[in-house]
Amino acid sequence: MTVLTTPAPTASAAVAQARSAAIEAEIARDPGRFRVLTGDRPTGALHLGHLLATLDNRVRLQDAGVDVVLVVADYQVITDRDDTGDLPAVVREVVLDYLAAGIDPARTTVFTHSAVPALNQLLLPFLSLVSVAELERNPTVKAEAVDAERRQGRGMSGLLFTYPVHQAADILFCHGNLVPVGLDQLPHLETTRTVARRFNQRYAAARPYFPEPEALLTPSLTVLGDDGAKMSKSRGNALELRASEDETVAFFRRARTDSERHIAFDPEGRPEVANLLRIGAHFAGTTPEDLAASVADAGAGRLKAVVTEAVVEGLRPLRERRRALAADAPAVVRDVLARGNARANAVADRTLADVRDLMGTVYS
Missing domain, CATH: 1.10.240.10 (Tyrosyl-Transfer RNA Synthetase)
Known part of the structure; x- marks a missing residue:
């Protein structure tokens, strides 16, 4: 996005930044060894902030030869709201924005949460690997809870509370080993790394099954809307990519x-x-x-x-x-999601089958 809001780097942030720079060099040498998982909540058409903060970088990684997996996180729409609005229409607009920005469905997998049951089933064993106290300490969860209370006067939903673990399922179902994040999102990624590490220790000690994904740091930038506040779909201050x-x-x-x-x-x-x-x-x-x-x-x-x-x-x-x-939006989006959902389901089904086998929960 724009207008830097990056705090002075802590020791851990400096380490993450150094490692991220090394990963960029590795991508240049051998992009095929990386699989990136990233995505968006479909709460509205994408705007200028999305383009500068995430979309351009996703296209860059795709074009570099990295395997990019892009989730349209429709289940996450209901983490903090009762009314999803016209969700099919919003998903359609988001996918059109992806394609217009340069996402190529022949090289990047674009799928929706709700269409991949095996991914979401991973949430159950993964929840057993973290404690309530660990989730309560997650700064992003705390911030989201305050925001939900401020905007809607409602308490935190269970889905919002467990969001870091759901994100772990998003990343690990496809064995993602690289996640583009800002410094403020590192705690979420650390939850995923914890889930992967504990699963391996508990069920796959001899041969670790899940990778511990690394962070590819993106600038902690914020694009301002026309009112001087952070550009946001919910504030109505954004310049949508589809604007005239x-x-x-x-x-x-x-x-x-x-x-x-x-x-x-x-x-x-x-x-x-x-x-x-x-x-x-x-x-x-x-x-x-x-x-x-x-x-x-x-x-x-x-x-x-x-x-x-x-x-x-x-x-x-x-x-x-x-x-x-x-001009042919329904057919275009239907074809993109059909292809992406099919690939995501094939990968998730294999992962869930392996997880059940490693856990000893295969009975036939």
């Missing part, structure tokens, strides 16, 4: 800046201006500092015009692909 050029122009015209005329890249002191500079630099193929220097004393109006032009031109190919795909 006119909507894009209007979005950046509304975007907050500040009263200083001179444009400079100062993420801490001037986050709204820094946000625009990062977005514009991404699409213009330059740096935020150089983009700021090119605007200099021309002010926020000129900055917005420059950024708008860069985004409109940068998203033009994606939006043209999306319009072409949307």
Whole structure:
């Protein structure tokens, strides 16, 4: 996303960053040894923040030759809400966004949670490998619980509480060994590593069955919406990838800046201006500092015009692909998910069969 919110690295964060850099070098040498699991909750069409934070990186890994497995986590929609809305329509829009951004279903497996029963059945034995106290300490779970209470006045659901273990099932069902995450998501990945390690110790000590997946760190960045808060589908402040050029122009015209005329890249002191500079630099193929220097004393109006032009031109190919795909959306999405769900089911069925065998729960 944009506007850095990265805290000063701790010792463990520095270790993770160093290992992630080494993994990037390994990917360049031998991408075929990696399988990445990543995905999204289908709570709305994807927006500019998704593109900059995750989608571009997924396409990069796919194009590098990494085996990418992409879950449309429809079961996770109900972790913190009672009404799922028109879920089939939202899933359709998310898949169209994937394809328009460059995800190739011939090389990347795109599947939905609810279509792969064996994956979800892994949640049961995996839950026996972690304690309630360990789940309660997970900082992301605590943050999500507070958010659910704030937005809907409801307590944490059991599904939300066990989300880190469900995520472990997502990653381990396909023997994923690499997960793109931000520093703030490392506790979730550590739960997956704990589940894999404990399963191996308990049921496969002689020959470990599950890999302990590693983190491929992505920048802890946040793209701001037109109101100056984090871009979010639920806040209604996002620029959707499917938006028109006119909507894009209007979005950046509304975007907050500040009263200083001179444009400079100062993420801490001037986050709204820094946000625009990062977005514009991404699409213009330059740096935020150089983009700021090119605007200099021309002010926020000129900055917005420059950024708008860069985004409109940068998203033009994606939006043209999306319009072409949307013309036959039901058939296109049905074919992509049929292919991806079939592959995911074949992999999950094999994994569950192996797990049952290792646990001694095969009776015929």
